[in-house]
Amino acid sequence: MKTIQSKTVPKHLRKYTAEQHYEHYSAINHAVWRYVMRQNHNLLKNIAHEAYTDGLKASSISIDQIPNVGEMNESLAPFGWGAATIDGFIPGVSFFEFQAQGILPVVNEIRKLDNILYTPAPDIIHEAAGHAPILADPEYSFFVKRFGEIGMKALATKEEHDHFEAVRAYSNLLEKGDATEEEIEVAKQKVDECEAKITELSEAQIVGRFYWWTVEFGLIGELNNPKIYGAGLLSSVGEGANALSDEVEKIPFDMEEVINTGFDITKPQPHLFVCKDFKQLLDAAEQFATTMSFMKGGTESLEKAVRSANTATAEYSSGLQVTGVISELLKDEQGEAIYLKTNGNTALAVNNQQISGHGTDTHADGFGAPIGNLIGVSQPLEDLNEEELKSVGVSINKHTDLNFENGIQVSGQITNIVRENGKVILLSFENCSVTYGETLLFSPEWGTFDMAVGSEIVSVFAGAADGENYYTVDDEQKTPIPEQTQIELNELYSRVRNIRDNESGNLASDLNTIYEQLKENHKKDWLLRLEMFELLSEHDEETTLKKKLLEELNELKKENKEYETLIERGLSII
Numbered sequence: 001m002k003t004i005q006s007k008t009v010p011k012h013l014r015k016y017t018a019e020q021h022y023e024h025y026s027a028i029n030h031a032v033w034r035y036v037m038r039q040n041h042n043l044l045k046n047i048a049h050e051a052y053t054d055g056l057k058a059s060s061i062s063i064d065q066i067p068n069v070g071e072m073n074e075s076l077a078p079f080g081w082g083a084a085t086i087d088g089f090i091p092g093v094s095f096f097e098f099q100a101q102g103i104l105p106v107v108n109e110i111r112k113l114d115n116i117l118y119t120p121a122p123d124i125i126h127e128a129a130g131h132a133p134i135l136a137d138p139e140y141s142f143f144v145k146r147f148g149e150i151g152m153k154a155l156a157t158k159e160e161h162d163h164f165e166a167v168r169a170y171s172n173l174l175e176k177g178d179a180t181e182e183e184i185e186v187a188k189q190k191v192d193e194c195e196a197k198i199t200e201l202s203e204a205q206i207v208g209r210f211y212w213w214t215v216e217f218g219l220i221g222e223l224n225n226p227k228i229y230g231a232g233l234l235s236s237v238g239e240g241a242n243a244l245s246d247e248v249e250k251i252p253f254d255m256e257e258v259i260n261t262g263f264d265i266t267k268p269q270p271h272l273f274v275c276k277d278f279k280q281l282l283d284a285a286e287q288f289a290t291t292m293s294f295m296k297g298g299t300e301s302l303e304k305a306v307r308s309a310n311t312a313t314a315e316y317s318s319g320l321q322v323t324g325v326i327s328e329l330l331k332d333e334q335g336e337a338i339y340l341k342t343n344g345n346t347a348l349a350v351n352n353q354q355i356s357g358h359g360t361d362t363h364a365d366g367f368g369a370p371i372g373n374l375i376g377v378s379q380p381l382e383d384l385n386e387e388e389l390k391s392v393g394v395s396i397n398k399h400t401d402l403n404f405e406n407g408i409q410v411s412g413q414i415t416n417i418v419r420e421n422g423k424v425i426l427l428s429f430e431n432c433s434v435t436y437g438e439t440l441l442f443s444p445e446w447g448t449f450d451m452a453v454g455s456e457i458v459s460v461f462a463g464a465a466d467g468e469n470y471y472t473v474d475d476e477q478k479t480p481i482p483e484q485t486q487i488e489l490n491e492l493y494s495r496v497r498n499i500r501d502n503e504s505g506n507l508a509s510d511l512n513t514i515y516e517q518l519k520e521n522h523k524k525d526w527l528l529r530l531e532m533f534e535l536l537s538e539h540d541e542e543t544t545l546k547k548k549l550l551e552e553l554n555e556l557k558k559e560n561k562e563y564e565t566l567i568e569r570g571l572s573i574i
Contacts, residue, residue: 016094018108020085026486027491027493028527031531032112039573051137052133055134100148104132116237118236126235131215139277153293209258209261217232226250249272250271311463318453352465359470370404412433424453507539527570530574
C-alpha cells in the first residue's frame with residue numbers, strides 16, 4: 001500500500017505557525033467546542049453539502065473535544081491536504097499560499113463562551129469544523145487549492161497593508177486582555193484612520209469578496225433548495241441555522257455580482273449566493289484570474305505593484321523574475337514603462353527558482369533594468385542565439401553599447417551571459433553606465449550592472465517568485481501558554497466532563513455537589529447547567545436536581561435574546 005505523507009509547512013511560512021499547547025485548553029473551551037459541534041451536527045446533517053458529515057470523521061474531528069491539529073494534518077493527507085496551527089491574523093498573500101500548498105491554517109484560539117453564537121475573529125471552530133471536513137470532496141478541494149494559487153498573487157494597495165497591520169495590532173491588544181482603555185481606543189482610531197484611506201478596489205479586495213461569498217458563506221445546488229458549503233456558515237451556530245430561512249435572500253451565483261458586492265464581517269449576512277456546482281466556482285475563478293496582473297503584465301500591472309509598496313515580482317518575457325519592492329517606473333512619452341527600479345532586498349529567479357549568485361545578499365540595495373527591444377534588431381534580445389548576440393556586440397569580455405528603441409542606452413564590458421530555457425535572461429556588465437537622455441540611471445562606480453533581459457513585462461504578482469530563498473526565515477513562533485482564568489468554574493466543568501466520560505460513581509449525588517457550588521458562585525452560567533441537565537436526561541434521572549436545572553435554565557433565558565436562543569437550541573437536542 002502506498003504511504004501518504006502528511007504536509008510540511010515551507011520554511012518561509014513557518015514564522016506564522018504556532019504550537020497548539022493542546023493540554024492547556026480548558027474544560028470550558030472543550031465545552032464550547034462540544035456545544036457548537038453538537039448544534040451544527042444536528043442542524044447540518046440534512047442541510048450541509050453531503051461531503052461535510054463524512055468529512056468530519058475522515059478529518060479526525062470529534063464532536064466532543066477540540067481537535068489535535070497534528071492528528072488532523074495526518075488525517076487530511078488522503079485528500080491531499082494538511083493542517084498547521086497559526087497564531088491569529090496572517091497577511092492575505094501568506095494565507096492563500098498556505099492553501100495553495102494544500103495546508104489549512106488553523107487558528108489556535110477558540111471563541112469565548114460569550115461569543116459562542118458567532119465570532120468575527122478567526123478561531124479553531126471556524127477553521128477546523130468549518131473548512132476542514134468539506135475538503136474531502138475532490139472537486140471542492142481542487143477549487144480551494146487553485147483559488148489559493150490565484151489569491152496569493154493578488155496585489156493590495158499600501159493603504160490596505162497599513163490597515164491590516166493596524167487591525168492585527170488592535171486584535172492583539174484585545175486578545176492580551178491587559179491593555180488600558182486608552183491604548184485600545186488609540187489602536188481602534190488607527191484602524192479607522194487606515195480604513196478611511198482605502199479609496200480604490202484592489203485585486204486583493206476583489207479576491208477577498210470572491211472568497212467571502214464562496215468559501216466562507218457559499219450555498220450550492222438549487223436556488224430554492226440549496227445546501228451549505230461555506231465555512232462561515234458551517235461553523236456558526238447563529239448563521240448556519242438562519243442561512244436557509246426566508247430572511248436571507250438567495251441570489252444566483254454570478255462572478256461580476258459577487259466581486260461587486262461588499263460585506264460586513266461583524267453582522268449576519270442579509271443575502272447569500274447559490275452556485276450550481278463547484279465547477280461553476282472554478283470556472284469563475286479562472287475567468288477572474290485573466291483580469292489580474294499576474295496574467296496581464298504590462299505597465300498597468302507594474303503601477304499596481306508600485307502602489308502596493310510591498311514585495312512583488314515582475315516577470316520579463318524572457319522568463320526572468322525580479323522580486324523586491326518595486327518603487328519607481330521610468331515611462332516613455334506614451335506612458336509605457338521602459339525601466340523599473342526596486343528598493344532594498346531584491347532577488348532574481350527563473351521558473352520560481354532563485355538564480356545562483358543573485359539573491360538578496362547580492363542585490364541588497366535594490367535593482368534596476370530596462371524593458372524593451374534594441375534599435376535595428378528584428379528579434380527581441382532574449383531570443384538571439386550566440387552568433388546573433390555577437391552580431392549586435394554582445395560577447396563576453398567585450399565592451400558593447402546597447403541602444404534601446406525607447407531611448408535607454410547601456411554601455412559597458414560584458415562579463416557574463418545567463419541563459420535559461422533557450423532564452424537570454426541576464427547580461428552582467430562592468431564599468432557600465434546606463435542613461436536615458438540626460439538622466440543617469442547607473443554609474444560605473446556603483447559596481448556590477450546586472451541587466452534583466454526582456455522586451456516586455458508579462459506578469460506582475462504579490463510576493464516572491466522563490467519565497468523559500470527570498471524571505472528571511474525566523475525560528476518557528478512559540479505561542480505563549482495561555483493563562484488559566486475562571487479556575488473554580490473550569491474545575492466544575494472538568495468534573496462534569498469526567499462524569500460523562502467515565503460514567504462511574506453516583507451520578508445524582510456527584511452532580512448535586514457540583515450544582516451547589518454552581519448555584520452559589522456562578523449564577524449566570526447556562527452551559528454547565530445545560531450539560532448537567534443533559535447527563536441526567538441521558539440516564540433517565542428524574543430528580544429534584546433535574547427540575548431545578550430546568551427551572552434555572554428557563555429563568556436564564558429571560559436574561560437576553562442570545563441566552564434564550566442558546567438554551568432553547570441546547571434543550572431541543574436533549
